[in-house]
Amino acid sequence: MNGFDGFVHPTSGEILETKAEFDAAVAALEIELSLIYRALHPLREERAQRFEAAVLPAPRYRTSTQEKVARCPRCGTKIEET
16 A cells, blocks of 8 residues: 555545535535436436337348347237337
């Protein structure tokens, strides 16, 4: 070990050493993140209303993930294609 016990904050570059400093840094980033998600949610909703969803390939060409997307997440029944 090089004798340096501090941690360099990834975004601000400040040195964090105490629990209080770490807690404050985490809280500040969580606030920033919540603001980003609050702005992102209405953008995603509006995009979904304005533009068509991606079209899945024919069932025989689907990957296992695409097949999961083609089913209802609650009951597992196939979603009708439009």
